[in-house]
Structures are given as structure tokens and as C-alpha cells.
Amino acid sequence: MVLLSSSACRRLGLGISLVLLPIFAISAVVATQRAPPSFVDERRLPLTEAEAEAKRKAEEQALEKAKQEERRLAAEAEAKRKAEEQALEKAKQEERRLAAEAEAKRKAEEQALEKAKQEERRLAAEAAEAKRKAEEQAQEKAKQEERRLATEAAEAKRKAEEQAQEKAKQEERRLATEADAKRKAEEQAQEKAKQEERRQQAAVVAPTIAAGGAAARSVAECGNDKIAAQAIPGGRFKIEIEAPCRANQSFVIQYGQFVFQRQFDTAGRGTAIVDLFQGKDPPLSLQFADGKRQSVSPEAVDLRGLSKVAVVWQAAVNLDLHAYEYSTLPGTKGHVWVRSPSSADTALAETQSTKRGRGFLSTSDDGRGSGDKVEVYTFWHHDEQQSGVVATALDYESRGDQPGGDVCGSGPQASVAFETILITPFGRVSRERGSIAAAPCGVQLSGNNRFMEDAVPDISAKR
Structure with a gap:
């Protein structure tokens, strides 16, 4: 359905009037060309076939012309509508273009701002990192200096203590030498006095020798010390010793350059756990009070991980x-x-x-x-x-x-x-x-x- 504006409607009415005007004129001419009636009758006579046909054709032409005008006006209205729609679409396109440009500009500004912020953060991080490293270097230098001074102080004190100890040892050795000389002189004097006493006590020599033989057997039994060693979790080595002849004696564990002292109980049993904090390369051995040494292999200890x-x-x-x-x-x-x-x-x-x-x-x-x-x-x-x-x-x-x-x-x-x-x-x-x-x-x-x-x-x- 086509809707017409008011101006289009006025033009359409004017066109119809112009089309109908010739029809009215033809009707008037036909009426004047008829012969006057032979008598006066107010009733109108019917049209002839020619008149009716002429009238019908005139009306059809007028109607066709009116329809053509109507179509023309409708076409003009449609063309105007399309032109207005095109203009509106063009305006919307322009509006979208401007909005897209504005959005692109906004994004560019945001990107520029974010880039500036990132650069600012990067510079701040670099400055902070440089400051941290400088502080760490200063602290490390101070610690190194502190350790150096402490080491120097400890070394100086150690040397002073060693000198004092050496001096004390020299004095101790001098006194020991003098005491030893005095002891030897006293022993020589006593030896002469005891010779007679030994002769008189010959009766008790045999029991004394028997007792000495028992002691010798006891020492000999210490050659059969039972030593068991096994690895335990955590990179350690457990050593168990059974030596009844060594009851209440101490024994020494030597691990590399370090020496650890342990004790047998009253039954001659000794237990020690050796922690392999230097690994398995340094030698590991046991030393007993009589000077006997026994090497121990720590190869079974697991230090992995x-x-x-x-x-x-x-x-x-x-x-x-x-x-x-x-x-x-x-x-x-x-x-x-x-x-x-x-x-x-x-x-x-x-x-x-x-x-x-x-x-x-x-x-x-x-x-x-x-x-x-x-x-x-x-x-x-x-x-x-x-x-x-x-x-x-x-x-x-x-x-x-x-x-x-x-x-x-x-x-x-x-x-x-x-x-x-x-x-x-x-x-x-x-x-x-x-x-x-x-x-x-x-x-x-x-x-x-x-x-x-x-x-x-x-x-x-x-x-």
C-alpha cells in the first residue's frame, strides 16, 4: 500500500479536475448540437449510442490519465523516500565512520598511556633492582670486612694463646725434666735398698708371676674384639663393639682429620654413630687404649639425594x-x-x-x-x-x-x-x-x- 503526502494529494486532485474538464465540455457541445425538441419537456432525453460511447471513452481517458498521474506522483514519492533513506544511510555511515575514528583515537591514546606506564614501571623496577643490588653488594662487603676482622682477631688471639701455651709447655717440660732427674736419683737410691727386700720376698714371686700371666692373657683376649658396622638412613654409619677386656675404657673414632672420643660400658660394649658429613672419601678408623687401630669401610652408606x-x-x-x-x-x-x-x-x-x-x-x-x-x-x-x-x-x-x-x-x-x-x-x-x-x-x-x-x-x- 502506497501512502501519499498532502502535497501529492493536492496535485492528484488538480490532475483529475483537468482530465474531467474536457469531458464536461464535450457533453455541452453534444447538447447544443441536438435539434431542439418539438415540444418542451423538462425530462432529459437519453444519450445516443455515439454520445454514450464518446462519453465513456472520455471518462476512460480521464481515468487513465488520472491513474498515470497517480502513478507518477507515487513514483516521485517513492524516489523521494529512497533519496531520503539514502541520505539517512549516508548520514549514519558518516556517523559510524566518525565513531570508529573516535574509538581508534581513544584506543591509540590508551595504548600510548599503557606504554608510558609500562616504561615507567620498567624504569622503576630497574632502579629498584639496581638499588637492591647496590645494597646487597654493600652489605656483602660489610659482612666480608666483618668476617675478615673477626678472622684476624681470632687468628691473633689464637697465635697469642699458642705462644702462651708453648711457653707454658716449655716451662712444664723444664719442670718435668728436673722432676725426672730427681726421680731417677731417688729410684737409684731406692733400688739398692730394695734389692735385699726382693731377695727376702722370693717366696711371693711365683704368685706375682701367676697374676702377671693372667693379665697378659686378658690383654691377648682384646685381640678378638667383635666389631659390627652397618649403614643407617640419613648418610650415617652405626658401629657396635664387644670387647669385655676394654670395660670402662675410652676409644677414638678418627674420620678424616677429626677425632671423636667414645666410651665402653662396664661390660665392654661400645656403640657409636658416625655421620658422614665429609662424604665417604676421608679414611675412617677406630683406635683403642692399647694403641690398636681398626679401619672401617663406609662404602655401604647411601648418600644419594x-x-x-x-x-x-x-x-x-x-x-x-x-x-x-x-x-x-x-x-x-x-x-x-x-x-x-x-x-x-x-x-x-x-x-x-x-x-x-x-x-x-x-x-x-x-x-x-x-x-x-x-x-x-x-x-x-x-x-x-x-x-x-x-x-x-x-x-x-x-x-x-x-x-x-x-x-x-x-x-x-x-x-x-x-x-x-x-x-x-x-x-x-x-x-x-x-x-x-x-x-x-x-x-x-x-x-x-x-x-x-x-x-x-x-x-x-x-x-
């Missing part, structure tokens, strides 16, 4: 090794030390279940025995672990947090020398010697002043 860090010292004081697994806080799970040592079985089970390495205090020492003292932390690695650190610290437990007496100031145990050994799963061994600097007496110690974080190397959890 293990790291160990050890602290060795000689002074008769107690040092405690602390391990903080994955930066754990003191006193929480993962803080391993003598009062929370964990165990080989627990550490291995947690490593396998969590796929994160765990460790335990495999050897502890309170510093009361003779020979070298050692504490060892052993860490089980997991093959799939890619990160993580076990931090360490060393505590001079005998000194505590408020030093006094021999362990402070210029006391004989104010400064303690020690050595650290780190062995990795690949068998690489690193050593470092250090010294705990003397602390003033009565001064409260806390933080790194007591728990020395730089004294012992950390362990990387990644193999």
Missing part, C-alpha cells in the same frame, strides 16, 4: 646448629635444632608425601666430651622440587643472651673457633673456617648477635 651441613669445634662449650626450612619462624614446624631434631624416618616420609625436601638433626653434641665436637643437619632432596632454601644459624648456647664469666670479654672461652662443612647430593664438599667474636660481659644479645645467620652456609632445596 642428601645434603649435609656440619659445624665442628674443639672448645669445651656448647654450640647449637639451627635450620629453618623454607624460612619458617623460630619455634614452628620446620625449625630443626637439638630441642626439635625431627628424625630420619619423619623427614624422609614428609619428603616423599609432599614432594618437598625435609631434614633432621642427624648428629648433636653438648660440648662436654673430649676431642672434636660436631652437630650435623641432614636434608633429603626431592627430584621434582625446583626452588626453596633452608636457612641456617649458629648459637653460642653456653654464652646465651647475657654473657658472663669465661665466655665473655677477655675470658678464655669468649671467642670460639669453628669449621663448617657443606656436602651436596653430587658429592661436592666445601669448607669454611670461622670464629665467634667475643661479646662484652653483661650486654644483652638478641637477633643476629646471638643467632649468627652468616656463620653456616644455607642449603638449596633444588638438587
Whole structure:
């Protein structure tokens, strides 16, 4: 259905009027050409066939012309509508183009702003990283200087102590020489007096010889010491000795350059656990009071997947090794030390279940025995672990947090020398010697002043 505007309707009415006007004119002409009636009759006479036909044709022509006009006007209206639609579509296209340009401009501005922000962040990160590295370098330099001074102080003190000890030994040797000369003179005088007494006591010589023979047999039996050794989890070696003739005697375990003293019980049984914190290369042997030595092979010990860090010292004081697994806080799970040592079985089970390495205090020492003292932390690695650190610290437990007496100031145990050994799963061994600097007496110690974080190397959890 075509709808026409008001102006189109007016034009259409005018066209119809123009078409009908000739028809009316023809009707008038036909009426005037008829012969006047012979009489006057107000009723109108019917048209002739020619008139009716002419009228019909005129009306058809007028109607056709009106239809043509109507179609023309409708075509004009449709053309105008299409033109208006085209103009509207063109306007919308222009509007979309301008919107697209505005959007592109906005995105370009956002990209430029984001790029500027990224550059700003990059520069800030570079500045922060440079500052951090500079601070770390400064701190490391300060620590190195502190360690150097501490080492120099410890070395100077050691040399002074060695000189004093050497002087004391010389004096002791002089006095011993004089005492020995005096003793020999007294023995010679006594020997003459005893010769007669021995002659008179000849009757009791046989029992004395018999007793001496029993003693000789007892010593001979010590040649049959029963020594059993077996590997135990955590890179350790358990040695069990049965030697009844050595009851209450001490024996020595020599592992590389370190010497550890142990004791037989009243039945002559001795047990020792050797922690292979230097690996299996250093020689391992036992030495008994009568001078007998026995080599022991640690080849059966499994060190695969293990790291160990050890602290060795000689002074008769107690040092405690602390391990903080994955930066754990003191006193929480993962803080391993003598009062929370964990165990080989627990550490291995947690490593396998969590796929994160765990460790335990495999050897502890309170510093009361003779020979070298050692504490060892052993860490089980997991093959799939890619990160993580076990931090360490060393505590001079005998000194505590408020030093006094021999362990402070210029006391004989104010400064303690020690050595650290780190062995990795690949068998690489690193050593470092250090010294705990003397602390003033009565001064409260806390933080790194007591728990020395730089004294012992950390362990990387990644193999």
C-alpha cells in the first residue's frame, strides 16, 4: 500500500479536475448540437449510442490519465523516500565512520598511556633492582670486612694463646725434666735398698708371676674384639663393639682429620654413630687404649639425594646448629635444632608425601666430651622440587643472651673457633673456617648477635 503526502494529494486532485474538464465540455457541445425538441419537456432525453460511447471513452481517458498521474506522483514519492533513506544511510555511515575514528583515537591514546606506564614501571623496577643490588653488594662487603676482622682477631688471639701455651709447655717440660732427674736419683737410691727386700720376698714371686700371666692373657683376649658396622638412613654409619677386656675404657673414632672420643660400658660394649658429613672419601678408623687401630669401610652408606651441613669445634662449650626450612619462624614446624631434631624416618616420609625436601638433626653434641665436637643437619632432596632454601644459624648456647664469666670479654672461652662443612647430593664438599667474636660481659644479645645467620652456609632445596 502506497501512502501519499498532502502535497501529492493536492496535485492528484488538480490532475483529475483537468482530465474531467474536457469531458464536461464535450457533453455541452453534444447538447447544443441536438435539434431542439418539438415540444418542451423538462425530462432529459437519453444519450445516443455515439454520445454514450464518446462519453465513456472520455471518462476512460480521464481515468487513465488520472491513474498515470497517480502513478507518477507515487513514483516521485517513492524516489523521494529512497533519496531520503539514502541520505539517512549516508548520514549514519558518516556517523559510524566518525565513531570508529573516535574509538581508534581513544584506543591509540590508551595504548600510548599503557606504554608510558609500562616504561615507567620498567624504569622503576630497574632502579629498584639496581638499588637492591647496590645494597646487597654493600652489605656483602660489610659482612666480608666483618668476617675478615673477626678472622684476624681470632687468628691473633689464637697465635697469642699458642705462644702462651708453648711457653707454658716449655716451662712444664723444664719442670718435668728436673722432676725426672730427681726421680731417677731417688729410684737409684731406692733400688739398692730394695734389692735385699726382693731377695727376702722370693717366696711371693711365683704368685706375682701367676697374676702377671693372667693379665697378659686378658690383654691377648682384646685381640678378638667383635666389631659390627652397618649403614643407617640419613648418610650415617652405626658401629657396635664387644670387647669385655676394654670395660670402662675410652676409644677414638678418627674420620678424616677429626677425632671423636667414645666410651665402653662396664661390660665392654661400645656403640657409636658416625655421620658422614665429609662424604665417604676421608679414611675412617677406630683406635683403642692399647694403641690398636681398626679401619672401617663406609662404602655401604647411601648418600644419594642428601645434603649435609656440619659445624665442628674443639672448645669445651656448647654450640647449637639451627635450620629453618623454607624460612619458617623460630619455634614452628620446620625449625630443626637439638630441642626439635625431627628424625630420619619423619623427614624422609614428609619428603616423599609432599614432594618437598625435609631434614633432621642427624648428629648433636653438648660440648662436654673430649676431642672434636660436631652437630650435623641432614636434608633429603626431592627430584621434582625446583626452588626453596633452608636457612641456617649458629648459637653460642653456653654464652646465651647475657654473657658472663669465661665466655665473655677477655675470658678464655669468649671467642670460639669453628669449621663448617657443606656436602651436596653430587658429592661436592666445601669448607669454611670461622670464629665467634667475643661479646662484652653483661650486654644483652638478641637477633643476629646471638643467632649468627652468616656463620653456616644455607642449603638449596633444588638438587
